[in-house]
Amino acid sequence: MAEIAVGAGAVIAAEQVVSTTVEAGIVGYMVTKPTLPLKATFTKFADAKDDGTTRSLARANHSLTVVGNKAYIFGGTTDAGDATNDIHIVTLGEEVQPESDYHLVPALPNEDGGPVPVARDAHAACSYEKRVAIYGGFCQGEAIDESCCIWTFDTEKLTWAKLQAANADSTPGPRAFSKMFAHDDFIFLYGGTDSSSSPLKDLWRFDINAETWTRLPDAPCAATNAAVANGVLYLISSKEHLSSELHHFDLSAQATDLTWQTLVFPTNPMAPGPQGRxxxxxxxxxxxxxxxxxxxxxxxxxxxxxxxKKGEQEKPTQWSDMWSLQLPSSAPTTSTTSTIKEALKPANIKDKIRSVVGAETHEYSWAEMELKVPDDLGTTEGKLHPGPRSWFGNDVMSDGKSIVFWGGWQDGESERVGDGWMIRFEVA
Structure with missing residues (x-):
């Protein structure tokens, strides 16, 4: 279905003038390709049953970090208690198979006799270069105090090292449930809860080269959902049933432009939008x-x-739906690239044209995902969707077009789950 609104004739004409000077494939995109909704294909690629030990991959409150074509699963809690400080490595191939390669790597120091991180859950994690970085979390129910260090796992040497802050006077302090992201030569740490379980909304920047922490402006809220896209930090919070808020902060901004921006979006039957979670x-x-x-x-x-309400059947406590929010399109680049479309970023051209003629670009618009049935049902064992759950580990695949998540708590289940899912996206 073509995405054409007000001023349709003008939009098509303008788009054709620009796009026909490039290549035929971009013409089709510029004129007919819709932006919302997206289709999601769920594929279960692994299912680890609980083995009754703390090494079990049936776990929650763990992290999953993608580096290259591998997922690195660390920490969390199992039904037997706190997970070990081992790293579980699952290889994600081009065509994911149920028998994906798997390795268990014990915690080894980068130098003989060096330190390694203790077992933990509810920690923050991200990838930078070819490493997995983690910060904070709980150990046996207590917030870990490690003098604000960042632990890094070298995915080539399979060893741990410690990034210790040089400025002990200004640091984030112990915390759990925070979010961590790498951007340029910095690692950013947002929010979580402190040692007394009070919610935090502070934002910190760690200079990897100087090994120093800098506190940035606090966020407008303490949120449990955060992501970085194109150098912008996004938070989603909800105070009521009928609306939620999207907060964003440019991580690359200069000191004079370090400000948060907030957009309110509806979450009611009259307008599409995800309920708070x-x-x-x-x-x-x-x-x-x-x-x-x-x-x-x-x-x-x-x-x-x-x-x-009294007498009502108990409602589900977790969501099973999936939503997409369209962000600003990437601007054209001048760097060397393999194809014309990668350099031109025709979505950006398309949006600018549509804005000029008064047509909808759908920027910052929500749409619920459409579930697409996989072509090969054999790998799903008849299950097309993981069902409602939370407290799982998740990350973006290296192609940037699909995601992977593992385990968590599942609605209606008293035990943790240990299945791995990949989700691929395409325009509907």
Whole structure:
């Protein structure tokens, strides 16, 4: 279905003038390609049963970090207690198979006799260069105090090292449930809860080269859902049933422009938008041609969402839906690239043309994902969707167009789950 609104004739004419000077494939995109909704294909690629030990991959409150074609699973809690400090490595091939390569790597120091991180859950994690970085978390129910160090796992040497802050007077302090992201030569740490379980909304920047922390402006709220896309930090919060808020902060901004911006979006039957949730998945993806999205999926219903009246059947406590938020399109680049479309970013050209003629670009618009049935049902064992859950580990695949998540708590289940899912996206 062509995405044509007000001024359709003008939009098509203008788009054709620009696009026909490039290549035929971009013409089709510029004129007919819709931006919303997206289709999502779920594929279960692994299912680890609980083995009754702390090494079990049936776990929650862990991290999953993608580096190259591998997923690195660390920490969390199992039904037997706190998970070990081992790293579980799952290889994600071009065509994911149920028998994907798997390795268990014990915690080894980068230098003989050096330190390694203790077992933990509810920690922050991200990838930078070819490393997995982690910060904070709980150990046996207590917030870990490690003098604000960042642990890094070298995915080539399979060893741990410690990044210790040089400025002990200004640091984030112990915390759990925070979010961490790498951008340029910095690692950013946002929010979480402190040692007394009070919510935090502070934002910190760690200079990898200087090994120093700098506090940036606090966010407008303490949110459990955060993501970075194209150097912008996005948070989603919800105070009521009928609307939610999207907060964004440019991580590359100069000191004079360090400000938060907030957009309010509806979440009611009259307008599309996701209901408020905690500990959900929020990840950036792209579908090509410079088109960018945030994917917001699953998660725990907020307390007022799951309240029940006396005599009513108990409502589900977690969400099973998935939403996409269209972000600003990427601007054309001048760097060397393999194809014309990668350099031109025709989505950006298309949006500018549509703005000029008064047509809708759908920037910052929500749409619920459409579930697409896989071509090969054999790998799913008859299950097309993971079901409602929260507290899982998740990350973006290296192609930027698909995501992977593992485990968590599943609605209606008293035990943790240990399945791995990949989700591929395409324009509907």
């Amino acid at each position: 905690n500990h959900a998945g929020l990840l950036p993806i792209m579908t090509g041609y410079g088109r960018n999205y945030l994917v917001y999926f699953l998660g725990q219903k907020q307390e007022d969402d799951s309240d029940t």
